[in-house]
Structure formats: structure tokens, C-alpha cells
Amino acid sequence: xxxxxxxxxxxxxxxxxxxxxxxxxxxxxxxxxxxxxxxxxxxxxxxxxxxxxxxxxxxxxxxxxxxxxxxxxxxxxxxxxxxxxxxxxxxxxxxxxxxxxxxxxxxxxxxxxxxxxxxxxxxxxxxxxxxxxxxxxxxxxxxxxxxxxxxxxxxxxxxxxxxxxxxxxxxxxxxxxxxxxxxxxxxxxxxxxxxxxxxxxxxxxxxxxxxxxxxxxx
Ligand code: AMP
Numbered sequence: 001x002x003x004x005x006x007x008x009x010x011x012x013x014x015x016x017x018x019x020x021x022x023x024x025x026x027x028x029x030x031x032x033x034x035x036x037x038x039x040x041x042x043x044x045x046x047x048x049x050x051x052x053x054x055x056x057x058x059x060x061x062x063x064x065x066x067x068x069x070x071x072x073x074x075x076x077x078x079x080x081x082x083x084x085x086x087x088x089x090x091x092x093x094x095x096x097x098x099x100x101x102x103x104x105x106x107x108x109x110x111x112x113x114x115x116x117x118x119x120x121x122x123x124x125x126x127x128x129x130x131x132x133x134x135x136x137x138x139x140x141x142x143x144x145x146x147x148x149x150x151x152x153x154x155x156x157x158x159x160x161x162x163x164x165x166x167x168x169x170x171x172x173x174x175x176x177x178x179x180x181x182x183x184x185x186x187x188x189x190x191x192x193x194x195x196x197x198x199x200x201x202x203x204x205x206x207x208x209x210x211x212x213x214x215x216x217x218x
Pocket of ligand 1: 033
């Protein structure tokens with residue numbers, strides 16, 4: 001099963017993808033995580049991506065499609081041994097969605113379900129500005145709704161929690177605008193293909209998780 005998590009930044013896609021990975025053994029592919037790793041390792045790709053990400057803009061399609069191509073190829077063997085693959089934050093444009101269809105088609109595969117995380121803008125702003133992430137293990141916290149046991153320290157690996165550069169208030173607005181113009185057309189795109197399953201992403205993560213499981217039939 002290949003499932004796409006689609007929704008605005010801060011709608012909880014990453015949180016749910018990590019639960020599926022930890023509890024169910026799904027393969028979690030996040031282009032955002034891949035790009036942040038490239039930045040941390042100071043690769044050429046990372047240097048190129050950073051300027052876009054810091055401004056809240058999308059990294060060019062060709063770069064991200066290349067990244068996913070590499071991952072899908074290298075994970076081909078692994079993917080036979082996992083119950084499912086979750087694509088988090090990809091595709092983000094119609095061009096990326098078409099490229100994904102071609103890429104999977106060549107491998108005799110297809111996207112099975114698209115989970116659309118519905119949430120209003122006020123909730124998104126509140127979530128993103130309070131979000132803290134662990135650069136070590138990627139675990140996500142919120143200073144009010146899911147704080148770590150010790151302030152600023154990851155419960156899982158002891159890493160120092162950070163506010164992502166692009167979770168600063170001035171960048172959040174830009175990311176939401178980019179989502180509206182470039183990513184939200186995918187809702188109609190997948191609706192037309194009868195692949196879209198909407199869920200209420202404004203509830204607590206446990207409740208959202210139940211909705212995710214129901215849609216995925218697990
Ligand atoms: P995320 O962690 O999914 O919120 O992504 C963080 C940032 O990485 C985005 O604001 C973009 O700058 C970049 N990014 C992640 N995925 C993509 C994608 N599929 N296409 C273009 N840019 C992306």
C-alpha cells in the first residue's frame with residue numbers, strides 16, 4: 001500500500017507518519033526530512049535547498065523529484081518487506097504528482113490512497129509557532145499540547161529541541177500562501193481520481209490516528 005499524506009504545513013502529517021512508522025513498521029518518506037538532513041550534512045543539494053526553505057518557498061520540482069526517485073529506487077528492496085509506504089510532504093505540486101505517477105508506473109506500482117488532513121488556518125498557525133522538533137531523532141513536540149517531560153529536551157534521545165527556522169511567524173504566513181497556490185490544487189487532482197479521503201486534522205493526535213487507521217484499513 002502506498003499512501004500520500006496531503007495537507008497544510010502543521011496539519012499533523014509528520015506526527016501521524018511517525019506513528020505509522022514506529023507502531024506499524026511503515027516506511028516513512030518525508031521530503032522535508034530528507035532536505036533538512038541534506039542541509040545538516042552541508043551537501044550541494046542542501047546548500048541549494050536551504051535558501052528556498054528559509055524563505056518558506058518550495059524547493060524546485062526537479063530537485064525534489066530527483067530526491068524521491070533516488071529514494072524509491074534505493075528502497076525498492078526494503079519496500080517489499082514493509083506493510084506500506086507513507087509519502088509525507090510529497091507531492092506538493094501537480095508536476096510532482098504527475099512525476100510520481102510515472103515513476104511508480106515504471107515500477108508496476110501506484111498510489112493507493114491520499115489522506116487529506118483538513119484544518120483551519122488559525123489552528124495551523126498556533127501549532128507551527130508552538131512546534132519544537134528534535135534534530136537528533138526527528139520527534140515532534142508542542143510547547144502546550146504535547147510538551148517534553150523536561151523543557152527543551154527530547155524525551156526519546158535527550159537531544160536539544162529546536163524551533164525550525166521555517167516555523168518562525170514571518171515564514172509561516174509565506175508557507176501557507178505557497179500551500180494555497182501550489183499544493184492545494186492537488187485536492188481536486190486526487191478527488192477527480194477518486195483517491196482522496198478527508199479527515200478532520202484539528203483533533204488530538206490519538207483521534208486523528210484512529211481516523212488514519214480507519215482509512216488505511218489497519
Ligand atoms: P516540511 O517538513 O514537509 O514542512 O517541508 C519543509 C520545507 O521543505 C518546505 O517548506 C519546502 O521548502 C521544502 N519541501 C519539502 N517537501 C517539498 C516538496 N515536495 N517540494 C518542494 N519543496 C519541498
